[in-house]
Amino acid sequence: MSDVVTVVGQGLYLAVAAIVGLGISRILRIDNTLGCLLAGILAALLLPVIDYDTGLRATSLRELVFFVILPVLIFESAWQLEPKVLKRWTGAILLFSTLGLVICAVLIAAITYYGIGHPEGFPWVAAMLTGAILAATDPVSVMNKLRQEKTGEDLLTLIDGESLFNDAAAVVLYSLVLGLATYGIVEGSSMAPEAPSLGIGSVSFYFCMVFFGGVAVGFVCGLITTLIILFLRSPNAALMTLVIAAFGSFYLAESILHVSGIISVMMCAIVARACLSKQNTTYLAHAGPTWEWMGLFFTNIIFVIMGLVITFEMFSHQWLAMFIAAAAALGARALSVFLVAPLTRFVGPPIPKSWRLLMSWGGLRGVIAVALVLSLPVELPYWWTIQSMVFGVVLFSLLVQGTTSGRLIRKLNL
Numbered sequence: 063m064s065d066v067v068t069v070v071g072q073g074l075y076l077a078v079a080a081i082v083g084l085g086i087s088r089i090l091r092i093d094n095t096l097g098c099l100l101a102g103i104l105a106a107l108l109l110p111v112i113d114y115d116t117g118l119r120a121t122s123l124r125e126l127v128f129f130v131i132l133p134v135l136i137f138e139s140a141w142q143l144e145p146k147v148l149k150r151w152t153g154a155i156l157l158f159s160t161l162g163l164v165i166c167a168v169l170i171a172a173i174t175y176y177g178i179g180h181p182e183g184f185p186w187v188a189a190m191l192t193g194a195i196l197a198a199t200d201p202v203s204v205m206n207k208l209r210q211e212k213t214g215e216d217l218l219t220l221i222d223g224e225s226l227f228n229d230a231a232a233v234v235l236y237s238l239v240l241g242l243a244t245y246g247i248v249e250g251s252s253m254a255p256e257a258p259s260l261g262i263g264s265v266s267f268y269f270c271m272v273f274f275g276g277v278a279v280g281f282v283c284g285l286i287t288t289l290i291i292l293f294l295r296s297p298n299a300a301l302m303t304l305v306i307a308a309f310g311s312f313y314l315a316e317s318i319l320h321v322s323g324i325i326s327v328m329m330c331a332i333v334a335r336a337c338l339s340k341q342n343t344t345y346l347a348h349a350g351p352t353w354e355w356m357g358l359f360f361t362n363i364i365f366v367i368m369g370l371v372i373t374f375e376m377f378s379h380q381w382l383a384m385f386i387a388a389a390a391a392l393g394a395r396a397l398s399v400f401l402v403a404p405l406t407r408f409v410g411p412p413i414p415k416s417w418r419l420l421m422s423w424g425g426l427r428g429v430i431a432v433a434l435v436l437s438l439p440v441e442l443p444y445w446w447t448i449q450s451m452v453f454g455v456v457l458f459s460l461l462v463q464g465t466t467s468g469r470l471i472r473k474l475n476l
Contacts, residue, residue, distance in 0.1 A: 072116050079105040079369075080362035093203050095428060096460045098362040102369015116370065123367075124437035129312065131360045131433055132233070133327050137308035138357035139226045140331035141349065145339055147219040148332070153409025154220065159227035162402040167193035167235060169394035170387075174451070177386035187243045188444040194239050195435050195452055196391045198232035199225050200428030202361075203464040204420070207471055217417060221424065226328065229430045233324040234273055236434050243442060276315050276325025283311040283326065284333025291338065297348040300338075304349055307334065361429045368432050368453065376450040383447060384454025391455045392463075396422035416474040424467050426459035427452070 079101045087097025109116065148155075171186070171193035178184045201221055208218055287307040291300040311330040316323030338346060377384070399422045403413045413421075435452040438445040 075105070075114065075116060076363055076366055077359075079366045080359065083362055083366060093460060093464055094358070094362060095202075095365045096464075098365035099369045099372075099460075102366035103372065104369075105366065106370045124439070127364075127433045127437045128316070128323070129309075131364060132324060132430075133308045133312040134356050134360045135429060135433075136226070136230060136324055136327045137304075137331045138353040139222070139229070140328045141304075141335050141353050143223055143226065143332065143335070144215060144219060145332075145336040147215045148223055151216065151220045151223060151410060154406040154411070154413060155223040155227050157406055157409060158224045158399070158402055159231045161405075162398045163197050163228055163231050163235070165401060166394045166398040167197040167232070169193070169397060170196050170390045173390035173394065174383075174387055177390065178383055184444055184447060187239065188442075188448060190239045191236065191243060191438070192387065192448050192451060193394075194232055194236040195431050195448070196387065196394075196427055196455055197235070198229045198427065198430040198434065199395070199425040200229070200430055200459075201225055201424045201426050202428060203426065203460075204424035204467045204471075207468040210468075211471055213471075216411075217420075220413070220417070221421060224421070230322075230324045230328045231273070232430065233434065234269065234276070234322045237322075238269055238272070240438075244439060272320075272322045273325055275319065275321030276323065277329050279315040279319060279321055280311055280326035280329025281333055283307060283314065283330040284337070287330060287334045288337040291334075301349055301352055304334065304353075364429045364432050364436075367436060368456070371436070371449075372453055376446075376453060380447060380450035380454070383451050387451035388455050388458040391427060392458075395425040399425070420467075420470060420474060423463060423470055426463050426467075427455050428459060432456055 080098055082104070083098030083101030084094060085097075086092075086100050087094045090097065105116075108114075167190070171189040174192050175181075175184065175186060175189035178189075205218065205222055208221070284307075287303055290303050294300065294303070307330055308327055311326045312323035314323075315321045315326035335346070399418050403418045403421075406413050431452050435449050438448060442448075
């Protein structure tokens with residue numbers, strides 16, 4: 063059987079599992095992501111029975127996640143933001159996704175490092191990887207409940223925009239820490255203890271170069287995308303151009319210019335959406351539903367993959383690490399929100415205390431955290447520990463935070 067036919071069959075197996083997951087979620091009246099997780103577990107149990115290979119390998123998951131799945135998820139999230147409302151909350155969003163992200167990641171790293179207390183098996187770089195992954199939030203279920211309660215656009219944009227920028231910055235931080243871990247340029251790294259360490263200034267410069275380089279590339283790609291759409295003057299051609307722009311802006315930034323592809327995708331979507339909203343709403347009307355189903359599809363695929371790779375041994379061997387990670391993620395998120403929120407009045411409208419409480423409890427970990435942890439190289443000796451911890455936190459988010467957020471929203475009268 064040819065490689066193309068094999069890949070198509072493997073993709074169809076994942077897609078069918080995602081459809082089954084949607085059916086499970088409808089029957090059990092649970093979140094779609096949880097239904098797809100259950101479908102992934104069932105698909106994993108079925109594999110030995112039908113003697114089938116999904117083709118999923120730890121060595122290939124990083125390329126699948128970064129070059130196929132994340133560009134769609136980030137572009138879809140950025141496309142949904144309303145430009146006028148986003149402009150009003152840009153200062154607060156940037157503050158949360160920079161200072162707030164760093165506070166959250168460092169706190170998670172410190173709590174997990176000292177909580178596990180095993181420097182040889184779980185060094186600082188492993189804790190920082192965990193912090194970077196779990197700093198990414200995914201309040202999809204909270205957003206759905208807010209829309210059901212007909213909450214105003216300001217709160218919706220603040221939460222959705224903060225999550226988007228937070229995710230993009232978390233991916234950049236994750237890539238940076240992963241590079242340090244993989245190539246052993248952190249002093250004392252188990253991968254290469256003899257390698258020299260880099261100073262904070264060098265790391266900060268590299269982070270800024272990658273981050274703002276991605277901003278510049280995405281801005282230019284967004285303008286070019288807009289010009290092409292306005293020149294072609296066809297809704298179908300506009301949609302095709304936007305899909306190509308999502309993947310192309312990531313590939314150009316990541317593989318050719320070596321800056322942040324995720325930041326580039328995010329900026330491309332924001333710029334294109336803002337420019338097109340001033341020209342012709344026909345393109346926006348056609349593009350919106352398409353990006354919604356694409357985002358739904360790839361989100362479901364990620365949770366199906368999570369179901370395929372999750373094992374009972376994770377819970378029997380790593381239950382304490384999961385508990386520590388869940389406590390760290392919840393506490394660090396709350397502390398970072400309440401530390402940063404008072405500062406937002408200097409860069410935009412003040413954030414009410416009820417909003418801060420919802421942002422703290424509603425900072426779920428979901429598809430981005432799963433996508434990042436699935437891309438961890440298995441050469442890292444602590445990859446399975448980190449994967450177990452992140453899976454545990456995501457399950458806590460789905461089963462506890464996601465199911466109680468609606469009650470909190472009603473209690474806060476949002």
